[in-house]
Amino acid sequence: MTTLVVSPHLDDAVLSLPGFIRARALRGEQVVVLTVFSEGDAGHATRRVEDLAALALLGAIPQHLGLRDAPLRRGVASSFRELVLRELADDDIDAATVTRALTLAIAAIDASSILLPLGVGEHIDHRIVHAAHTGLAGRVGFYEDRPYALIEHAVRARLLRLGAVVDGAAVTPCPAAVDEFLAAARVAPHIHAYLPADERELCLARLAAALTLAAPPSGLALRSERLGFTPEARSDAARAVQAYASQLADLFGDEDIAARFAEPYAERIYWRMD
Numbered sequence: 001m002t003t004l005v006v007s008p009h010l011d012d013a014v015l016s017l018p019g020f021i022r023a024r025a026l027r028g029e030q031v032v033v034l035t036v037f038s039e040g041d042a043g044h045a046t047r048r049v050e051d052l053a054a055l056a057l058l059g060a061i062p063q064h065l066g067l068r069d070a071p072l073r074r075g076v077a078s079s080f081r082e083l084v085l086r087e088l089a090d091d092d093i094d095a096a097t098v099t100r101a102l103t104l105a106i107a108a109i110d111a112s113s114i115l116l117p118l119g120v121g122e123h124i125d126h127r128i129v130h131a132a133h134t135g136l137a138g139r140v141g142f143y144e145d146r147p148y149a150l151i152e153h154a155v156r157a158r159l160l161r162l163g164a165v166v167d168g169a170a171v172t173p174c175p176a177a178v179d180e181f182l183a184a185a186r187v188a189p190h191i192h193a194y195l196p197a198d199e200r201e202l203c204l205a206r207l208a209a210a211l212t213l214a215a216p217p218s219g220l221a222l223r224s225e226r227l228g229f230t231p232e233a234r235s236d237a238a239r240a241v242q243a244y245a246s247q248l249a250d251l252f253g254d255e256d257i258a259a260r261f262a263e264p265y266a267e268r269i270y271w272r273m274d
Contacts, residue, residue, distance in 0.1 A: 018237030025059030121148025
């Protein structure tokens, strides 16, 4: 039995699902982590080495698809506005090209379960990879993109944008959550690292607006599953995340990574109901 976890970038799968990946490996199952955008600037050589080390700690099999990050691939600025706030048209040529390459790579692996990012945080690469699910049959699930999903109500905002039904209930707008979302986002290390102070409030307000709007029903029905893990799996998960040394400061600031994996640490998967 093979489980495939599709990672947009060289850390997303491990940051989001380290416990799940390690628990499956400890059960003797084969877990393949396919990184889609594994090429980029000069720093990607270091990041690929970190990724291989992290996946070795979890007992997963790495595959790098070799596509380039959005700024190089799409010819856009490496800015929050371009990568997060830019809408993705239905006829986007780049997205179609990525989807074709990704679909072929997934078919070659022949996995019994496929996990894709939910797209929390709205990074364009995550949204493109998420949308590939429409061309996939079988057991497909979505993981919460971390650390972006750690911002309060960020997952709800993404589910609203998707027009999803979760556990039989439509996700409804919650204007009262906007202030809590903004307060959490303003202190998130990755927001400070990637979003200039003079643009921060305007950009965050645009993200928060998703909490006040109901998207048309999309037909995407999901079943949520909360996963807890043994102390061994949680310890190995922490070490794997720590392997991404070049990214930790921007993503987590001075947070004690090991402490994140103490009880009641959990991960959540949203399984597509076909």
